[in-house]
Amino acid sequence: MAKILIILDERTLYLYQNNQVVRSFPVAIGKASTPTPTGNFSIINKLKNPYNKALGTRWMQFTHRMHGIHGNNQPSSIGKAISNGCVRMYNKDAEFLYDRVSIGTPVEIRQNRRTDSKNKSGYSYYTVKTGDTLYQIAKKFNTTVEKIIAINPNIKNKNTIYPGQQIKIPD
Structure with missing residues (x-):
């Protein structure tokens, strides 16, 4: 079973399969005024080629407040705290992730490694x-x-x- 772990301070998303890291990806996270929420979530919606071009080629929603993991049309934003709370990825990375997760996939978001366990x-x-x-x-x-x-x-x-x-x- 897949699991997503996001460490905000590292600006990194980890994809786990059977409790093993399959891949890690650089990401952009929420800015101070609109932070990415921390806690335990799950994928509740997925869209290919969403209507909003700012979301890139894939959208994976994890809160009912419309936080999601998605591609983007500003690749230079990756690695920065710049979004409205979503987790941005390079489009190719979002496509890779999208193909390996399903509705219900757990998403754990932590500020740093200290809060990982x-x-x-x-x-x-x-x-x-x-x-x-x-x-x-x-x-x-x-x-x-x-x-x-x-x-x-x-x-x-x-x-x-x-x-x-x-x-x-x-x-």
């Missing part, structure tokens, strides 16, 4: 982005502000987070 203490890490609030982060990870504050002794109240800060998120 769960900590035995019952939490994972999240890097705060510009504009994040604890409420938004709690909602994104299906938890509460109180629970986040409880496992992060450096957070004294909901107003003491800042971009680039690593915070623990309860599992």
Whole structure:
């Protein structure tokens, strides 16, 4: 079974087959004002030659808010944090990936390698982005502000987070 892992800090998408990396691809990710969401998703829609030329030759949707993995018409954007939250690929790479994934393929998006595996203490890490609030982060990870504050002794109240800060998120 295929699986997609995206490490945002590396700007890399990994395609797994039977728990082995088949290929890795450079990608563009969301800019600070419209970040690529982190978490566990799955492919919910696929389109060949989508109507919007900015999406390149393939579209693989992974959220109901229209985040997707897709080709693009600006190859110079690959490797940058420049999109509206989608994951951009070179068209040839998007075509390769499209042919190897199906509706339901798991998509895991992590900020960095540290969050790639769960900590035995019952939490994972999240890097705060510009504009994040604890409420938004709690909602994104299906938890509460109180629970986040409880496992992060450096957070004294909901107003003491800042971009680039690593915070623990309860599992």
